[in-house]
Amino acid sequence: MGCCSSSEGKRDWKPLEEHSCTDVPWLLLFILFCVGMGCICGYTVYTGGASRILLGYDSYGNICGRRNTKIEGIELSGRNQTHNKYVFFLDPCNIDFIHRKVKSLALCVSKCPTAELKTYYDVKQFSMSNGSDLCSYDISPTRYTSSSERFTKCPKLPVPASKAVPALHRCVSTDLSCYAEMAQAFVTFVNDSSAIQRIIAGVLASKEIILGLCLLALVLSVILMVVIRYISRVLVWITTILVILGAVGGTGVLWWLYADHRKALENDTTSVFGKTVVEDNVKALLIYAIVSTVFTVVLLLLIFFMRKRVALTIALFHVAGKVFLHLPLLVLQPFWTFLGLMLFWTYWISVFLFLGISGTPVKSNSTGLVEFQMKEPFQYLVWFHAVGLIWISEFILAFQQMTIAGAVVTYYFTRNKADIPALPIISSTWRSFRYHLGTVAKGSFIITLVKIPRIILTYLHSQLQGKENACARCMLKACVCCLWCLEKCLAFLNQNAYTATAINSTNFCTSARDALAIIVENALRVATINSIGDFALFLGKVLVVSCTAFVGVLSLNYQRDYTVWVLPLFIVCLFAFLVAHCFLSVFEIVVDVLFLCFAVDTKYNDGSAGREYYMDKALMEFVEGSRKGGRYKPGEGDGGEMKPMSHFCPVWTRSKDGTSGRPSGRPSLHSGGQQDFMSFLFLL
Numbered sequence: 001m002g003c004c005s006s007s008e009g010k011r012d013w014k015p016l017e018e019h020s021c022t023d024v025p026w027l028l029l030f031i032l033f034c035v036g037m038g039c040i041c042g043y044t045v046y047t048g049g050a051s052r053i054l055l056g057y058d059s060y061g062n063i064c065g066r067r068n069t070k071i072e073g074i075e076l077s078g079r080n081q082t083h084n085k086y087v088f089f090l091d092p093c094n095i096d097f098i099h100r101k102v103k104s105l106a107l108c109v110s111k112c113p114t115a116e117l118k119t120y121y122d123v124k125q126f127s128m129s130n131g132s133d134l135c136s137y138d139i140s141p142t143r144y145t146s147s148s149e150r151f152t153k154c155p156k157l158p159v160p161a162s163k164a165v166p167a168l169h170r171c172v173s174t175d176l177s178c179y180a181e182m183a184q185a186f187v188t189f190v191n192d193s194s195a196i197q198r199i200i201a202g203v204l205a206s207k208e209i210i211l212g213l214c215l216l217a218l219v220l221s222v223i224l225m226v227v228i229r230y231i232s233r234v235l236v237w238i239t240t241i242l243v244i245l246g247a248v249g250g251t252g253v254l255w256w257l258y259a260d261h262r263k264a265l266e267n268d269t270t271s272v273f274g275k276t277v278v279e280d281n282v283k284a285l286l287i288y289a290i291v292s293t294v295f296t297v298v299l300l301l302l303i304f305f306m307r308k309r310v311a312l313t314i315a316l317f318h319v320a321g322k323v324f325l326h327l328p329l330l331v332l333q334p335f336w337t338f339l340g341l342m343l344f345w346t347y348w349i350s351v352f353l354f355l356g357i358s359g360t361p362v363k364s365n366s367t368g369l370v371e372f373q374m375k376e377p378f379q380y381l382v383w384f385h386a387v388g389l390i391w392i393s394e395f396i397l398a399f400q401q402m403t404i405a406g407a408v409v410t411y412y413f414t415r416n417k418a419d420i421p422a423l424p425i426i427s428s429t430w431r432s433f434r435y436h437l438g439t440v441a442k443g444s445f446i447i448t449l450v451k452i453p454r455i456i457l458t459y460l461h462s463q464l465q466g467k468e469n470a471c472a473r474c475m476l477k478a479c480v481c482c483l484w485c486l487e488k489c490l491a492f493l494n495q496n497a498y499t500a501t502a503i504n505s506t507n508f509c510t511s512a513r514d515a516l517a518i519i520v521e522n523a524l525r526v527a528t529i530n531s532i533g534d535f536a537l538f539l540g541k542v543l544v545v546s547c548t549a550f551v552g553v554l555s556l557n558y559q560r561d562y563t564v565w566v567l568p569l570f571i572v573c574l575f576a577f578l579v580a581h582c583f584l585s586v587f588e589i590v591v592d593v594l595f596l597c598f599a600v601d602t603k604y605n606d607g608s609a610g611r612e613y614y615m616d617k618a619l620m621e622f623v624e625g626s627r628k629g630g631r632y633k634p635g636e637g638d639g640g641e642m643k644p645m646s647h648f649c650p651v652w653t654r655s656k657d658g659t660s661g662r663p664s665g666r667p668s669l670h671s672g673g674q675q676d677f678m679s680f681l682f683l684l
Contacts, residue, residue: 019431020505023438030395030441037388040381041351049358049372053350056087056108056169060137061361061370064108064169073363074370076137084108086164088134088171090155105153105369107133112171117159120145134159209555210568217548217576221583222331224540228321228587240303243535247296254289261285305524312525313533316598319616320590326417327407329425330590334582337400341393348389355382390451394444401495401589402432402440406502408593412601413503413614428502439501442508443494450490454483493519495589499596518599529595537584544580549573 044050048063056064060076065085070078091104109132117123123134127141135144136153144150162171261282324330359374374381406428414420421427432440461476493512496519500511519526552572598619605611613620 018505019435021435021438022501022505022507023436023442025438026442026445026508027438030391030437030445033388033391036384037351037392040355040385041347043378043381044351044354044358047358047360049354049356052357053353054168055085057106057357058087058108059106059369062108071361071363071370074361077361077370079108079137081108084110084132086110086112086169086171088112088132088155088162090134090153092160092162092171092173105136107135107137109133109171112162112164113159114161114163116161117155118157120150120154120157123154123159209552210572213548213552213555213572214575214579216551217544217572217579220544220547220576221580224544224580225324225331225583225587226321228317228540230321242539244300244303247292247299251289251292251296254285254292258282258285258289302527312595312598313529315619316529316591316594317533317536319594319619320587322616323408323411323590323594324587326411326420327424329423330404330407330586331583333400333404333425333586337396338582340396344392344396345389348385348392352382352385355385387448387452390455391444391448394447394451395440398440398444398447398494398498399432399437402436402498402502403429404586404589405495405499405593406431408590409499409502409597412594412597412616415612415614431502435505436498436501439498439508439511443497446490447487447494450483450487454480454487457483492592495592496596499593503597503600515596518596518603521603522595522599525595525599529591533591534588537588540584541577541580545573545576548576 041050051063051066055066058064058081060074060079061071062068062077062079062081064081064087067080067082068078086109088107088109089104090107109130111130111132113126113134117126117134121144124141124144126132127134127144133139133141134155135141135147135150139147139149139153144154147153160173162173164170165172355374357372359372359378361370361372363369364371403425407425410424410428411417411420457476457480461473461480493516496515497508497512500506500515501508504511504514506514549569549572552569598615601614605613607613
């Protein structure tokens, strides 16, 4: 189960030739963990927490719609509430956001007041005609108008009209002002509820426009993924030019500002205090300008030395576009992942709410009402449940990565693209489920191990804000930053490990070690793809959001009656970014998988008889162009010594679909052996 040992030494890479179960112990561990999550849900059902949330309960511990047993110390508990199926709050708008509860007495009623009740006489008439006690059970309806306790044990006047929600069995107010008060607790910059009501009204009036703009963002994201294939060369070079112009222009502006401030300082005749401020600005600008100059020089040197490798990024983008044309179901993969996450998060939140009111009912010393307390060791179930949120969420995301990797590997290592299975994404999903769930569980667990301490440190930093000294604050931020960087590095390594597993059906550690060796040998290529490629995709996301926002402004311009555009436009832009991120993240995964396949292909094949390439024509053109320039040697990564290429002349044929074809055999990609320092580096 550990990553520090591997029974495999030198071996062959055999793409798609054999399938075997990987990391079975980790699959069993994950199944046991999921059983534990299920037991937590069972505990909430057994202790009544689920019933209290689903059916509702009053402030005396009585579950609405059921017969109840007496709770020791609570006088009004143990009531028969069979006919009272809904929860009524005496002050529904009094919400404690910190403790996530309504600070109001709750009662079980048979019917919610559908009309506003302005006086206690109206409350009395409603209770007597419907058999629903709107005041505390120890006050009879005949005393509603005369009891001295009516101001504390009866509803706050006026009682707003409410509507029963069948799924949650709660009486929910239909008065918009109540929700405006709740929203006002969050939106502190709004001084009156009328502004919030105008914003909400604007959203409701623009719901058709918002829906249309969301569909537009979806269509633009799909079109962008297709268009990238045809403009990949222009897109990558535009990205490179923008980076250069941004760095050079930013540096020039800083030096200009430094010169301007220094000139102003020399001609300044203001007070000493004013000169001190200007001098500090001049020093700061000088430091910024020097740092920016060094960064720009380093960036230009990197771009100069990696300019030839930009062609590989262009070729990979082109092939990635063809992958989506051959595997159209890849476009739907984010939807299934999002659906899986939504279902799991709904389940997790429900159980989390169940846990909040599970346990033993006891009398509160402060209010005299019922409270629910969990005794040890059941108190630690919340932490187990929290870990489950992270691990299972990461598992779902990792399963998507494994599925995409399996489908792209099938596409790449199928010589004749006409022989690709009818539904390769479905076949990859089945293979991942059948053979590689253990690897997915192990990879997601590693991410979880890093994410949990980062979340804890972030939480501590927020709780200690303003209380800790500067040194402690700096150390906390440094630790959070280091853990974030480690998480990103491990996520990148995991993705490549999943690709290696999809190719060879090897365990996670073996796959990660082999993938790391390939990545280190092609370090400059990886840097080029991750810098230029990721920035190009980021520009694609900005393009989708900008176009959607532009159309949104033009569309909302016709809603002149509702001048508050902030919330509708924010909703649209947020949705557009999320959609573009989901689609282009899949595109990014495809590019990474293609690169690893390409690196393996060029390392262990040379295009000669019996060792033909698997790669697409676009990648083959890149290889041929590199050979003519004397920059490339098969079987070597970056920095290898160049050798003559004249004897490497693969024979190309044409398949039925017009793509590049090769002999139908599937020779192994013979490994030249793993280097000892690579294994040692991975162990570190």
